[in-house]
Amino acid sequence: MATTFVVAVGATTTRYTAIIKEMNVLFSGQVMVVSEGAIVIQAIPIGGGLLPQNYTENMIRNLTNVEKVVSILFITPLGVGEIIQPVPVNFSIGIPVQDWHSMLGPTPLREGGRFPTNESGTEVVVGASLADQHNWLPGTEVMINGYMLEVSGVLDTKLAILNRCFVMPLKLTQKIYNYPKSVNIISAKPIQGCPQEKLAESIEQRVEFVDALTEDRRNDMIQPVLAQIETWNLGIQTLIFIMSLILVMTVTVMSVSERRRDFATLDAIGAPLSYVFRVVVFEAGMIGFLGGALGIIFGTFGALSLASLYTDISLSQFFPSIFEIASPIYMLEIFLSVVAICCLGGVIPALRAMKMRIAEVLRAEY
């Protein structure tokens, strides 16, 4: 039970921590400009105001240290004042068609797909997870916010954020979500040799009511949250492991008490104390071995169920990516910890077993 809980909760939080960390991957080395006070997770704005696209873009582009400026409209399926979902079901990202790769990098498309070329067209690229969930292929028509669009390609990537997104031309995004000439984030790439901090400083000096976030600053903003998640995770694990330790110790003490005669017999035969110790610790370790193995199976299933619950994706679709949700190294760590804790839980009962003497046991029984 303990292993199941630790794996289910631990794998889920570890997974989402990893997703948060990977959000920065797409904008590495760039300064992200958002409206002042906007809530940003890494490079993804999840709350706050909009920026006037042309004005802000031009102001930034006119700075001397800027190599490239890309305006992005990032839409989560939330209205103003709604509560943020733990894991949004999907995102829409609007990017100017000439700048696809400034955000997507070298991300390929599945066979038969292509990136949209018409800024005002109706073509959209979708993430693999969304496409698999709805059986979307290039050419499939999809309804987004009341507009009928056509899937032109499926992103072939393991990045969680891209797996669950619609990427479409910026103008199309502005149109269907009704944010004309507005964006909520602008990426600014500094010229070679110019540190991000210097560019960020000059942006904040020249453009009013914006925050220019360097990669370090974005990391610093999210770091306390990640640290807190990890601390909670560790705290829960420690608590559960301590409870398991006490439980295993109790079970083993009871088992040893029920077999007083057996341990006393071993003593009468002349078994070394180390042998008795090993027998009890081994038995406790076996509880950990079997319980740990079962717990990992059930825990992994639990983690998949949680992921399914949060994303509305059917459980079966998570099975191919089972080891991305519950990483094998994490499972191995938990398994070894459980075995070690159970062995530790066997120590006190083993010491009790070592003290049993046949004469005392028989005298107590007759």
Added chain:
Amino acid sequence: MRIKTVDLTRKFHVGSSEIIAVNKVNMEVKESTFIAIVGPSGSGKSTLLNLLGLNDQPTRGKILLGNVDASLLPNQERRKIRLLCMGFVFQTFNLLPTLTALENVELPLALAGQPFEEQRSKATKLLESVALENRLHHRPKELSIGEMQRVAIARAIANDPKILLADEPTGELDSKTAEEIISLILDINKKQKTTTVVASHDLKIIEAADITYTIEDGKLELET
């Protein structure tokens, strides 16, 4: 191996009262002798046997095994003597329930560091010698009482002990099975020259013994 006790005493404290289970016992058991110790229930037979088997520590007195005072030996040495020089047969057999008959007999051999193949072949031979060749892989609960006691005897003699101690070995058995067990113990005594001490009420054991002692209230006397 010769066993000699000098003023061997064992006292227990129950609440505020003191019980003298074995009271200044002086006895000598010569090598290869078959000794019977008889006495009513609670007379101190089992306590004396546990003292002789080094399962218990005397309150006072000496237990000489050969010329060594075993009562002064550290626990580790006493354990080694129990493993290599002594075999103990209990009234209630004390077989390990999770092990098969074969594994129960192999256990002392394994603890003595015998290689696995030797353990297996010797344990098999021992069980054959007590007519249990068809019960090698049965667990204790699948055996009859007489079979369990025979497995216990095979286990007790696995390491070719010089001393065999048996605490009421026929106490739980019917008369026919008891006779078989007595003749088995006698056979071991005669063939392997094992010094044998048996605590029992059984008249047949008393008849078979070279020397019989009676014990009452912890005091041992030679039966004449």
